[in-house]
Amino acid sequence: MNKTVLSLATLIGLSATGGAFAQALDFNSLDANADGVISMEELQVAIPDLTAESxxxxxxxxxxxxxxxxxxxxxPATEAPANTMEAPMTDAPMEAPAAQ
Structure with a gap:
């Protein structure tokens, strides 16, 4: 079971850097019949080795x-749209604006 999760994580991780494969893992592209969900058969188009158990x-x-x-x-978290990502946190304290 853990092997299955690891295999799926690897496949999806590859999608983040795989160009055309990454596009194949777009929800709307995989939902071939546009019913708002992805069936196993639809996901197998992008991940042919997907098993029923997985x-x-x-x-x-x-x-x-x-x-x-x-x-x-x-x-992966890196797939989040840019407009929803927050600025990175730093350890440096915020400085008050300089008085003029």
Whole structure:
């Protein structure tokens, strides 16, 4: 079971740097019939080695498909849109504006 999770994490991690493969892991692109969920068959287009057991682990609500939320949980944090990322935290204290 852990091997399956590791394999999926590796495949998805590769998608972050894989060019065309990364585009294949876009939720809307994978949802071929535009029903708002991704079936195992639709996900197998991008991940041909996906097994029923692996898909079941991803399908946390056990409805037989991946919702946008379930799919988003698979994507690395670096895939977040730029407009939702916060400024990096630093250890330096914030300086008060200079008095004029």
């Amino acid at each position: 898909f079941a682990m991803l399908d946390t609500d056990t409805d037989g498909s991946l919702s946008a939320e379930e799919f988003a949980a698979l994507m």
